[in-house]
Amino acid sequence: xxxxxxxxxxxxxxxxxxxxxxxxxxxxxxxxxxxxxxxxxxxxxxxxxxxxxxxxxxxxxxxxxxxxxxxxxxxxxxxxxxxxxxxxxxxxxxxxxxxxxxxxxxxxxxxxxxxxxxxxxxxxxxxxxxxxxxxxxxxxxxxxxxxxxxxxxxxxxxxxxxxxxxxxxxxxxxxxxxxxxxxxxxxxxxxxxxxxxxxxxxxxxxxxxxxxxxxxxxxxxxxxxxxxxxxxxxxxxxxxxxxxxxxxxxxxxxxxxxxxxxxxxxxxxxxxxxxxxxxxxxxxxxxxxxxxxxxxxxxxxxxxxxxxxxxxxxxxxxxxxxxxxxxxxxxxxxxxxxxxxxxxxxxxxxxxxxxxxxxxxxxxxxxxxxxxxxxxxxxxxxxxxxxxxxxxxxxxxxxxxxxxxxxxxxxxxxxxxxxxxxxxxxxxxxxxxxxxxxx
Amino acid sequence: xxxxxxxxxxxxxxxxxxxxxxxxxxxxxxxxxxxxxxxxxxxxxxxxxxxxxxxxxxxxxxxxxxxxxxxxxxxxxxxxxxxxxxxxxxxxxxxxxxxxxxxxxxxxxxxxxxxxxxxxxxxxxxxxxxxxxxxxxxxxxxxxxxx
Numbered sequence: 001x002x003x004x005x006x007x008x009x010x011x012x013x014x015x016x017x018x019x020x021x022x023x024x025x026x027x028x029x030x031x032x033x034x035x036x037x038x039x040x041x042x043x044x045x046x047x048x049x050x051x052x053x054x055x056x057x058x059x060x061x062x063x064x065x066x067x068x069x070x071x072x073x074x075x076x077x078x079x080x081x082x083x084x085x086x087x088x089x090x091x092x093x094x095x096x097x098x099x100x101x102x103x104x105x106x107x108x109x110x111x112x113x114x115x116x117x118x119x120x121x122x123x124x125x126x127x128x129x130x131x132x133x134x135x136x137x138x139x140x141x142x143x144x145x146x147x148x149x150x151x152x153x154x155x156x157x158x159x160x161x162x163x164x165x166x167x168x169x170x171x172x173x174x175x176x177x178x179x180x181x182x183x184x185x186x187x188x189x190x191x192x193x194x195x196x197x198x199x200x201x202x203x204x205x206x207x208x209x210x211x212x213x214x215x216x217x218x219x220x221x222x223x224x225x226x227x228x229x230x231x232x233x234x235x236x237x238x239x240x241x242x243x244x245x246x247x248x249x250x251x252x253x254x255x256x257x258x259x260x261x262x263x264x265x266x267x268x269x270x271x272x273x274x275x276x277x278x279x280x281x282x283x284x285x286x287x288x289x290x291x292x293x294x295x296x297x298x299x300x301x302x303x304x305x306x307x308x309x310x311x312x313x314x315x316x317x318x319x320x321x322x323x324x325x326x327x328x329x330x331x332x333x334x335x336x337x338x339x340x341x342x343x344x345x346x347x348x349x350x351x352x353x354x355x356x357x358x359x360x361x362x363x364x365x366x367x368x369x370x371x372x373x374x375x376x377x378x379x380x381x382x383x384x385x386x387x388x389x390x391x392x393x394x395x396x397x398x399x400x401x402x403x404x405x406x407x408x409x410x411x412x413x414x415x416x417x418x419x420x421x422x423x424x425x426x427x428x429x430x431x432x433x434x435x436x437x438x439x
Numbered sequence: 440x441x442x443x444x445x446x447x448x449x450x451x452x453x454x455x456x457x458x459x460x461x462x463x464x465x466x467x468x469x470x471x472x473x474x475x476x477x478x479x480x481x482x483x484x485x486x487x488x489x490x491x492x493x494x495x496x497x498x499x500x501x502x503x504x505x506x507x508x509x510x511x512x513x514x515x516x517x518x519x520x521x522x523x524x525x526x527x528x529x530x531x532x533x534x535x536x537x538x539x540x541x542x543x544x545x546x547x548x549x550x551x552x553x554x555x556x557x558x559x560x561x562x563x564x565x566x567x568x569x570x571x572x573x574x575x576x577x578x579x580x581x582x583x584x585x586x
Contacts, residue, residue, distance in 0.1 A: 082499070084492040119535035121484065238579035242556070271545050272576035275552035279491070293537030297525070297549045300484040305553075307488050339485060346524075350531065366486075429524060 003053070005033040011049035012042065019043055035059060035079055060252045061261050064203050064228050064283065066093070066130065066157035067179040073129045073157050075230070075263035075283025081249055087308040090263075092282045093129035094299065095159055096290045097267075099136040100146035107146060108153050114290040115154040119299065122313065122342040126299040132159035132183075132286045133171070140170030147174040159183055159265075159286065160202075165192035172200035181205060181284070183265065184232060190217055194224040203228035205265055209235055211247055215259035222259075230283065231264045238276055241266070245281040271298075278302045312364030313338040319388045320345065325354035327395035330439045332424065332431075333381055334402060335362035335370045343428035351432030356394060360384040367402045378411035385416060400424040400439070440469050447513060449477040452489045454496050454508075461507045475561065476510045482519040482526075482550045490514070491557045498558035514554050517565035520547035544568050552576050 009029035020041040022028040031037040032053070039045060039053055063077040073093035080086045096114045098107055111131055119126050131150055135143045143162065150158065151174070159181045160171040168182045184205030185193040197204040204226050208214035214231050221229060233244040245264060251257040263283025268274035271294055277285045278301050287295070307313060317336045322345060334344045336359045348355050360380050362370035370376035381401070391397065397419045401408060403426035412421045425434045440446055446469050450456040457478050465471060478497060480490030494512060501509040520526055526546045529539035536542055547569040551562045555577065564570050 082492070082495050083488070084496055117535060119533065237582045238576060239582050242580065270572065270576070271548045272552045272572060272579075275549045276556055276576075279553050279556040291537060291541070292535055293539075293542035294545050296536055296542065297483050297545050301487070301549055301553060304483065304486075304488040305491065309488070309492055343524075429527075 003033065005030040008032050008053065011045070011053055013044045013046075015044065017044065059261075060256050061249070061263060062228070063090070064181075064230055064263050065179065066159075066181050066203065068130075068157040069155050069176070069178065071130070071156050073284075078249070078263075078281075079253065081246070081253060083305065084309050087310065088306045090283070091302050091306045092266075092278060093157070093284045094295065094302070095130045095132045095284060095286045096128055097132045097134060097161075097286050097288055098146075098150070099134045100139075100143050101136040102146075104145065104149045108149050110290065111150050112153040115156060117290070117292065117295065119292070119296050121300050121303060122338045123315075124303065126296075126303065128156070128290070128295060128299075130156040130158060132161055135160075135162035135164070135167045135171070138162075138164065138167065140164075140167045143167050144170040144174040147171045151175070157181075159205075159284070163189055165189060165196045168193065169196045169199070172196065172202055175200075179203065179228075181230060181265075183207075184230075185217060185221060187213070187217065190221055191224065194221045194226045197226050198224065203230060205230045205232050206262075207232045207234050209233070211244065211251070211260065214248070215257075218259045218262065229262045231260065231262050232267075233264060238273060242276060242280055249281050274298055275301065279305055314364035315341045315359060317359050317361040317384065319390060319393065320357040320359060322348045322357055323352060323354040325356050327393065329353075329394070329396075330355045330400060330435060331358060331390065331394055331396075331398060332356070332400045333358045333360065333384075335360060335365060335367050335376050337362065337364050337366045337370070340366045340428075344431065347428045347431040348435070351435055353432070353435050355435070356390070358384055358388065358390065358399075367404050371405050371408075376405065378408045378415045381408070381412060382415035385419070391418075398422060398439075400434075402426065440467065443473070445473045445475050447475050447477050449479060452479050452481070452486075452493050454478075454493055454500070457493070457497060458500075458505070458507050461510060465507070471506075471510070474510045475513050477513050477515070480514045480516065480519055480550075480554055482516070482523050483546060483553065484525065485519070485523060487550060487553055491553060494554065494557040494559065511560035512558060513561035513563065514559050515563040516550040516554055517547055517563050517569070520550045521565050544572070548572050548576075555580065 009026050012025045014025045016024045020028045059077050061076045061078050064075050066073045074090045114128050161183045162168050181203045182197050184207055186207045206217045206229050218229050235241045248260045252261040265284040266277035266282035267286050268277050314336050315338050362376040399419050400422045406423040409421045448460040448464050450460050478493050481487050497508050526543035544566055551573045
């Protein structure tokens with residue numbers, strides 16, 4: 001049972017030494033109770049208190065971290081059911097499934113293609129996180145050869161899919177000091193699977209079609225000494241999976257129900273199922289195939305859902321030089337909301353035309369939102385033009401403002417008397433045409 | 440309102456604005472069972488997280504008994520998704536974006552399903568293939584599991 005802030009406070013040194021980063025022990029205790037800090041931040045807590053607090057301070061959903069040589073994928077450690085309550089922390093790892101009955105050179109080509117995949121979104125480079133190798137052959141030697149073949153072309157973490165403890169062991173033996181994930185244990189093979197996972201320090205997926213089945217198995221496996229578990233709600237429909245995923249997370253967070261305090265894994269068979277996995281609670285998502293046209297929107301969606309709602313994604317205000325502008329080239333203005341900035345910057349860059357892009361500090365809001373909130377007005381724009389010393393950089397004093405704030409042009413002319421103010425298009429996608437025809 | 444139609448109050452991704460407009464419309468005498476609110480949304484990659492959370496909050500408020508949020512929600516993922524460059528442009532884009540047609544349909548499908556997951560009751564789509572895929576997803580979502 002979770003302890004309250006006051007109960008935790010009684011177990012702390014109560015010296016208010018501030019070394020944990022909080023002004024008082026009570027403040028730290030409150031944060032501990034809310035599971036927002038780790039007990040290890042306190043250097044003076046006694047061993048006795050530590051043991052008593054261990055249960056209460058452990059995160060309600062265990063952090064599972066898959067490690068390979070140089071890469072890591074984390075899942076779990078989530079603290080809310082809905083992202084607006086705080087934020088979601090660990091983005092679900094996106095894995096691509098491959099099978100060991102493919103000829104090794106084909107397997108390698110497939111893995112290599114997905115491994116080198118990289119796509120840009122608002123300045124972030126998105127990639128897939130790892131591979132899930134399924135034993136289609138049922139043969140340990142083939143499985144181990146396939147694991148080695150993957151390791152020749154990719155360093156990303158692995159999920160090994162087999163019901164056979166022998167095949168799992170063969171696969172795990174082919175890996176060097178990695179923390180892989182084995183899928184997995186069911187009511188028939190769990191003892192041997194737990195042994196195999198334990199021997200190779202692997203995490204283990206637990207299969208089950210109900211809360212009871214999952215909870216019963218995790219308890220048995222934990223008793224065998226395997227702590228890093230991942231739940232696989234094995235259900236046929238989106239609705240049933242959504243219900244079980246929600247119940248698992250709710251029980252873990254609200255009731256601190258330890259047997260289900262683990263991240264989950266999903267094997268979506270459609271774009272819709274993959275969407276649900278990202279939106280509703282999967283910790284690992286294994287795709288049947290590698291398709292860039294699905295991976296791209298899925299990784300972007302994941303980025304969106306796991307954005308901290310309390311912090312708008314911003315870019316640094318300033319003057320951005322696009323396509324090496326010269327003093328006589330165009331000057332465009334926009335806000336520092338990252339999606340706004342990247343839509344504009346991408347279009348200008350794509351047009352091939354050189355331009356100076358002035359990004360004003362609109363507190364991370366888009367053009368219309370910032371304008372409505374009074375964060376993108378003529379005063380702010382004029383201030384940016386002055387503080388960024390634009391007059392020294394350009395010879396042609398002509399400023400293009402977004403079409404959505406055409407209403408500002410009069411005021412701006414008053415604020416910046418020696419500048420010509422032009423109204424650009426409303427949407428970023430029309431900028432290249434505007435630059436070619438109107439500037 | 441006068442002819443027995445359903446009214447759609449549309450507000451820009453904000454819980455309070457949505458509720459306020461619902462109150463105003465019901466104050467004008469519109470029966471509650473003929474209000475279908477549109478909290479508006481954005482496509483994947485263009486701020487869908489705002490729409491997603493606003494809809495979750497509206498639905499949670501409704502379930503907690505706030506009767507001015509207890510209306511079904513309609514959203515327009517088709518319109519939003521087909522505004523994006525990822526759906527509209529097939530040439531001169533990175534190879535990592537993949538096949539154009541499939542990408543565009545995926546953009547619409549992912550946007551629509553994300554909104555269904557956050558509580559949408561009606562989704563307005565554009566591409567017939569997205570309609571097919573989203574319908575299949577809805578069928579699975581509402582299927583009542585045995586037991």
